[in-house]
Amino acid sequence: MSADLILVYNNLVAILSLVALAGAVGLLAWRLVKGPQVAEILGPSALWLAWLVAFVATVGSLIYSEVIGFEPCRLCWFQRIAMYPLSVVLLVGAIRRDWAAKYYALPLSLVGLGISVWHYLVQAFPALEGGSCDLNNPCSSKYVDVFGFISIPFMAGSAFIVISVLLGIYVNKNSFKEETA
């Protein structure tokens, strides 16, 4: 892939992550303003939406490593361990219209979010990782830096945030009531 195409891809994923973050903020605000009944408006679509975010994040990270050639660092792998199962668990949950899938997916998403936050901090403050750059593939090194603040853990963290908001607030027994009745 040419350097210009990589740059386009970086920008595209960066914009998507900003859209995801804005979506998470919007969903939170909607819930705060309108109350718990908003979950029923989205209904099972919330699970499909969470799956879509996890799927795009999974495919996006695979494009980075398998097509572009960015070698994932140790913390990147930990985030992948959290994200990749989400795209399967949420798909199964959405197909089965099983709101209880959140109990399997939400912990994964929250753990992944914690790792993303730590990774982002390591990139901002490399001394957290040690005093020098590891030869092999230091987590403090940024492959992507869009707008001066969007790096790969930022993108992953955005995905984990919107998935967590959807699962934590919009996926529950009541919102699936008609489906399960």
Added chain:
Amino acid sequence: MGLALIVLLAFSIAGETGLADEIGFGEVTVEGDNLPFLADPSTADPALGFTAPSVSGADWNDTPVAIEADGRPKIVIFLAHWCQFCQNEVPVVQDWVDNGGLGSDVDLYAITVLTNKLRPNWPPQDWLEDEGWTAPTIMDDADSSAVLAYGMRGTPFYAVLDGDNVNLGRFSGEVGINGLETMKLLAERSIGG
């Protein structure tokens, strides 16, 4: 429609900051045996007293540079353009040199290593020129010959050599002014001795 707008926006941003397809590598010749790797910086350097191989190459202007047994003690710093510790250390080193910290008895050389155009702050020559870098610099090759020759650990990485290219000590990480002064003393002590 929304997706089309996002793609269009991504293309327009890329157009403003497009990467040139330059290369940050050079041709490097190594003569002599490679030093063993500095595995653990908290223990003694296993290559203390070993003669470092001669490394020759060129900077980005094709100016030939050789790090060899030329009778003068030297400090060699290995820098990776994407490494934030290197990005912090370069201005410190350059200020130290500009203020006469290096003196006249010790030489300073640099080797740009682990160049990767997919990583930030590429190519290394633009970064170093922006920092006003003045030390003679070799651009390592794609096989990391200079990295292997000096048994480099994490960057920034320093090797202090006497006039016969004997290794007086190797250090990994940011060292700051105090570390630079210590390495200079180490190199100066080898003179005449």
